[in-house]
Amino acid sequence: xxxxxxxxxxxxxxxxxxxxxxxxxxxxxxxxxxxxxxxxxxxxxxxxxxxxxxxxxxxxxxxxxxxxxxxxxxxxxxxxxxxxxxxxxxxxxxxxxxxxxxxxxxxxxxxxxxxxxxxxxxxxxxxxxxxxxxxxxxxxxxxxxxxxxxxxxxxxxxxxxxxxxxxxxxxxxxxxxxxxxxxxxxxxxxxxxxxxxxxxxxxxxxxxxxxxxxxxxxxxxxxxxxxxxxxxxxxxxxxxxxxxxxxxxxxxxxxxxxxxxxxxxxxxxxxxxxxxxxxxxxxxxxxxxxxxxxxxxxxxxxxxxxxxxx
Amino acid sequence: xxxxxxxxxxxxxxxxxxxxxxxxxxxxxxxxxxxxxxxxxxxxxxxxxxxxxxxxxxxxxxxxxxxxxxxxxxxxxxxxxxxxxxxxxxxxxxxxxxxxxxxxxxxxxxxxxxxxxxxxxxxxxxxxxxxxxxxxxxxxxxxxxxxxxxxxxxxxxxxxxxxxxxxxxxxxxxxxxxxxxxxxxxxxxxxxxxxxxxxxxxxxxxxxxxxxxxxxxxxxxxxxxxxxxxxxxxxxxxxxxxxxxxxxxxxxxxxxxxxxxxxxxxxxxxxxxxxxxxxxxxxxxxxxxxxxxxxxxxxxxxxxxxxxxxxxxxxxxxxxxxxxxxxxxxxxxxxxxxxxxxxxxxxxxxxxxxxxxxxxxxxxxxxxxxxxxxxxxxxxxxxxxxxxxxxxxxxxxxxxxxxxxxxxxxxxxxxxxxxxxxxxxxxxxxxxxxxxxxxxxxxxxxxxxxxxxxxxxxxxxxxxxxxxxxxxxx
Numbered sequence: 130x131x132x133x134x135x136x137x138x139x140x141x142x143x144x145x146x147x148x149x150x151x152x153x154x155x156x157x158x159x160x161x162x163x164x165x166x167x168x169x170x171x172x173x174x175x176x177x178x179x180x181x182x183x184x185x186x187x188x189x190x191x192x193x194x195x196x197x198x199x200x201x202x203x204x205x206x207x208x209x210x211x212x213x214x215x216x217x218x219x220x221x222x223x224x225x226x227x228x229x230x231x232x233x234x235x236x237x238x239x240x241x242x243x244x245x246x247x248x249x250x251x252x253x254x255x256x257x258x259x260x261x262x263x264x265x266x267x268x269x270x271x272x273x274x275x276x277x278x279x280x281x282x283x284x285x286x287x288x289x290x291x292x293x294x295x296x297x298x299x300x301x302x303x304x305x306x307x308x309x310x311x312x313x314x315x316x317x318x319x320x321x322x323x324x325x326x327x328x329x330x331x332x333x334x335x336x337x338x339x340x341x342x343x344x345x346x347x348x349x350x351x352x353x354x355x356x357x358x359x360x361x362x363x364x365x366x367x368x369x370x371x372x373x374x375x376x377x378x379x380x381x382x383x384x385x386x387x388x389x390x391x392x393x394x395x396x397x398x399x400x401x402x403x404x405x406x407x408x409x410x411x412x413x414x415x416x417x418x419x420x421x422x423x424x425x426x427x428x429x430x431x432x433x434x435x436x437x438x439x
Numbered sequence: 440x441x442x443x444x445x446x447x448x449x450x451x452x453x454x455x456x457x458x459x460x461x462x463x464x465x466x467x468x469x470x471x472x473x474x475x476x477x478x479x480x481x482x483x484x485x486x487x488x489x490x491x492x493x494x495x496x497x498x499x500x501x502x503x504x505x506x507x508x509x510x511x512x513x514x515x516x517x518x519x520x521x522x523x524x525x526x527x528x529x530x531x532x533x534x535x536x537x538x539x540x541x542x543x544x545x546x547x548x549x550x551x552x553x554x555x556x557x558x559x560x561x562x563x564x565x566x567x568x569x570x571x572x573x574x575x576x577x578x579x580x581x582x583x584x585x586x587x588x589x590x591x592x593x594x595x596x597x598x599x600x601x602x603x604x605x606x607x608x609x610x611x612x613x614x615x616x617x618x619x620x621x622x623x624x625x626x627x628x629x630x631x632x633x634x635x636x637x638x639x640x641x642x643x644x645x646x647x648x649x650x651x652x653x654x655x656x657x658x659x660x661x662x663x664x665x666x667x668x669x670x671x672x673x674x675x676x677x678x679x680x681x682x683x684x685x686x687x688x689x690x691x692x693x694x695x696x697x698x699x700x701x702x703x704x705x706x707x708x709x710x711x712x713x714x715x716x717x718x719x720x721x722x723x724x725x726x727x728x729x730x731x732x733x734x735x736x737x738x739x740x741x742x743x744x745x746x747x748x749x750x751x752x753x754x755x756x757x758x759x760x761x762x763x764x765x766x767x768x769x770x771x772x773x774x775x776x777x778x779x780x781x782x783x784x785x786x787x788x789x790x791x792x793x794x795x796x797x798x799x800x801x802x803x804x805x806x807x808x809x810x811x812x813x814x815x816x817x818x819x820x821x822x823x824x825x826x827x828x829x830x831x832x833x834x835x836x837x838x839x840x841x842x843x844x845x846x847x848x849x850x851x852x853x854x855x856x857x858x859x860x861x862x863x864x865x866x867x868x869x870x871x872x873x874x875x876x877x878x879x880x881x882x883x884x885x886x887x888x889x890x891x892x893x894x895x896x897x898x899x900x901x902x903x904x905x906x907x908x909x910x911x912x913x
Contacts, residue, residue: 197879219714244714278700285719289627291635292659308627315628320620350624370627 139431140334140376144342145176146430147365148263149183151329151344152233157359159231159259162186166233169193169218172201174211176235181208187233190214192221222248227257234262241267243283246309250317253326253347259356260347262326264310268333268341270295270302287312303333303341303373310343311370318347325350327357330365334376341373364426378427379410379420383435389424398425461533462585465552466560471618471629472636473780474560475515477553478609479504479637479651480731482517483644485607489520489571500648508630508654510623513561516608521571530554531578531593552777554609559585564613570602582613634658639725640732640780643830647730663721663736663760664827665697669836675860677824680799681837682792682845684852688772692792695833696724696761696799697857701818702807703757705873706897711754722757724796726782727764728773733780736760741782743797750804755811758821759803762830763796794848806859812871813862820860872904 152161165188168176177189189211193199199215206213214221218236234252238245249264256262273280277294285291287309296302314326324347331343348356360366365374381389385406392398392405399418402425403409409417424431469477482504490498504517522530533555558565563582569575575598584590602608614622621629630653637651638661645651645660652658668676679697686692699721703711710716724742726734738744738752742761745751765773765788774786782789810817828836842853882892885899 195878242714243716243718246718247715282717282720285635287631287718289631289634290638290656290659291631291719292638292661312628312631315625319628320624321617325624 137434138336139378139380139434140336141340142175142432143376143378143427143430144265144332144334145179146432147330147332148176148235148344149179150363150365150430151261151360152184152187154359154363155259155261155346158356164188164231164233164260165190166235167192168235169237170202171237172198173205174202174207176237177211178207181211185210188212192216192218194218219244219248222251222255225252225255227255227260229257231257232260234260236262236264238264238266241269241272241306243287246284246287246313249310250313253314253317256347258324258347258349258352261329261344262347263342263344265340265342266306266310267338268299268303268306269335269339270297270299271339273302284309287316299333299335299339300372300375302339306341307331307343307370307373314345320350323349323351325353327353328367328370329360330363331367331373332365332376333373343373376423376427377420378423378431381410381424383433385410386428386431386433389421389428393425393428395425398422456533458585458588461552461555462559465556468777469556469560469780471560471621472633474553474557475506475633476636476640476731476780477557478515479641481554482515482519482607483649483731485517485519485521486649488523489605497648499644502648503650503652505655506633506651506653508622508626508633510619511612511614513611513614513618513622514608516606518604518606521569521574521605521607523571524574524576527595558609558611561618562611562614564611566610566612567607568598568602569607570598570605572605575601630654635661635719636735639735642732643727643730646829646831662829663699663725663762664829665695665699665760665762665833666821666824667697667828667833667836668824675858677821677859678840678855678857679833680802680857681833681840681842681855682795682799682849682852683837683842683854684845684849686788686851688788689767689769690772690788691766692764692788692852693766693834694761694763694792694795694799695830695837696759696796696803698758698803698821698824699760699827700758701821702810702814703755704814704897705811706895707814708755708811711757717757720757721760723752723759724761724763727762728775729766729770730764733775734782741784743793743800747797749797749800756804756807759800759807761796761799763792764830765792791849795845795852795854798854802856802859806861809862812869816862817860872900874900 155161161184166177166180167190170176170191170193174191177191180187180189185208191202191211191213193202193213193215194217196215199213202213234256236245236249236252245264245266249262252262273295274297280295281288281291288305289308289312296305311328318325326345326347328343328345331341333339333341346356357368360368367374389402389405392401395401399422402421403414403418406421411417411420466474482502483499486499486502490502502517502519504515504519507514533552558580563585565580567578569577576595577598578593578595580593584593634653634656637653637658638645641649641651641658642660642662645658646662650657665679666677668678677698679695682692682694684692721736723736723738723744724734725732725736726742734742740746743749750756767773772788774783774789775781776783837855840855842855845852845854881896881899884903885894885896886892888894888899888902
């Protein structure tokens with residue numbers, strides 16, 4: 130199975146680190162050693178590597194259906210405590226039983242299919258309270274141009290307006306996918322149920338293909354304020370299904386980054402950083418300042434990509 | 440012993456209705472979404488009552504209804520003419536008196552329960568304000584009235600302010616806690632579901648100009664459209680089966696069944712069985728009664744699937760869709776239940792028409808079975824029909840078709856049976872080969888043959904066969 134160069138996707142790398150951020154706040158609600166992380170980590174298991182680095186107390190299980198990728202995973206396993214399972218995710222889900230044990234799931238899909246929402250809905254009804262579910266889906270409007278009818282046939286049951294055509298902009302499309310996740314979560318856990326799904330953060334980005342990602346927690350309705358309190362002050366919090374935040378960091382050299390470091394953090398960073406560099410890093414002033422502002426927002430989560438000689 | 444029996448005096452028993460039956464029991468027969476559709480039915484009946492008779496293309500144009508869902512209230516307001524004072528007995532009474540004459544030809548209100556049931560479904564307090572010409576009044580229902588079993592009169596007062604247009608506003612407060620929770624916590628999913636129901640059940644009325652907004656968002660109609668090849672040379676072509684009649688009781692029936700899209704390929708059918716790909720298909724039957732859908736995309740025995748030689752619904756039939764319309768000036772002749780979102784299965788007219796629904800359906804299930812091995816070729820036929828037609832467009836286009844009478848099953852009825860294209864040889868000269876191989880192996884062969892590992896598996900298999908065939912024949 131061929132895979133894209135996952136390790137070279139800067140915006141996705143930032144998204145991974147925001148999950149690490151979210152888990153730091155989750156620790157206010159429960160001891161992280163009570164959690165098990167389930168992921169679809171691909172051949173390099175980047176999310177597991179990161180998780181082990183920050184929270185070694187979290188148990189980790191990877192689920193992979195492809196035999197060759199599974200072998201690659203065995204080769205790349207970041208630690209001896211990671212359990213690698215070879216299974217179809219759907220079949221894993223049907224056998225999964227929480228037994229009150231808290232989980233962190235990352236449904237890290239690369240496409241957009243109705244069946245993936247069904248997995249998500251099924252999982253919402255199964256996990257223990259205070260479990261985290263993160264879902265990543267493709268949100269690429271180009272894929273659905275001139276295929277509006279097919280899109281409605283596929284996703285009509287989850288669309289806020291099942292007669293409408295899918296939006297053509299990246300933001301519009303990502304927001305529609307978020308609304309579909311919201312409707313799916315309210316259908317899986319309606320108000321008659323004691324538990325609900327509270328969103329924690331949502332982003333859209335593109336490392337070539339538009340993607341949308343949302344992290345949320347399943348909690349008792351009676352305890353929702355406690356959960357909100359734990360995340361309210363987080364800079365990336367989106368606790369009320371507001372518009373998703375864009376991740377679109379510029380490629381900066383290490384020299385540029387070190388040069389900009391002393392200016393951060395600060396307000397109106399785009400203009401300040403542009404002046405500090407003294408030149409435009411993108412096609413014009415506006416987009417250069419936007420990208421530098423993006424860098425300022427995510428600079429702590431932005432990994433360094435360096436050439437290494439093995 | 441026998442003496443004491445003789446002494447006993449049996450007084451008449453009390454069989455009067457109790458309010459709790461209406462408030463707590465009758466409301467269980469209907470979903471929240473359906474009860475809101477009942478309120479929209481009243482708006483449309485209001486238009487029919489008040490608009491001048493005409494045959495415009497957009498008879499509902501200029502009329503609108505606004506629905507507002509809030510965590511502590513529900514509101515629907517319209518400009519559909521209001522409730523004339525002469526109808527107060529009907530509008531506010533629980534049930535319809537049998538001597539009451541029909542007041543809205545072509546409406547759907549029969550049982551006199553829709554508005555009251557919708558209100559009690561949602562809450563305990565309600566204010567109905569209405570303006571109809573010189574009449575402008577308000578009716579208030581409160582929890583004390585609901586609890587008082589003896590009091591059946593509801594006070595009416597003159598409206599405190601006049602409206603710019605004749606219409607009605609209903610505000611329900613003191614919502615039942617589970618309803619308030621649905622409005623407050625299931626907001627998006629409830630609104631999406633209601634929007635979908637309005638877009639499908641009211642598609643034909645919205646298409647004719649009626650505007651409905653839910654929390655300020657305008658609902659777009661989602662009508663079913665069928666492939667209909669018009670004009671051109673004679674011969675087999677993709678068209679719907681059509682049946683129409685008018686019964687002695689004054690019910691007009693128009694039925695059309697056909698294809699909404701090309702039939703699915705074998706791969707599409709098998710992948711749909713592994714993982715649900717479509718959440719909102721148009722397959723199945725939509726039944727309209729006086730322009731309002733009482734069933735939408737039904738795919739079970741209720742509409743003839745799996746009965747009398749019609750196969751059970753299966754993914755391979757996702758392209759088949761039908762619409763049947765019943766129209767009557769007297770709504771009690773229509774085959775609906777009291778909820779108006781269901782079919783009265785014992786209705787004689789429905790049973791007769793269902794025969795025709797099955798007859799039409801069989802043409803298209805038969806076509807699908809014959810072509811399923813050649814879905815790509817069939818696609819050309821279906822796509823050649825051009826943009827599928829709406830129900831109204833089908834009615835207009837059908838005027839040029841040669842109908843034949845249906846004498847035995849439905850006297851007075853007429854039908855058009857399309858002649859669909861059929862595969863050239865009935866006795867198959869071809870054989871289907873299908874086999875399963877490891878995904879990676881298929882990808883390797885695909886890359887070897889086409890330089891593209893993602894090439895469709897069927898194409899890879901076919902090309903392998905072609906290569907070997909060439910070799911075998913030297």
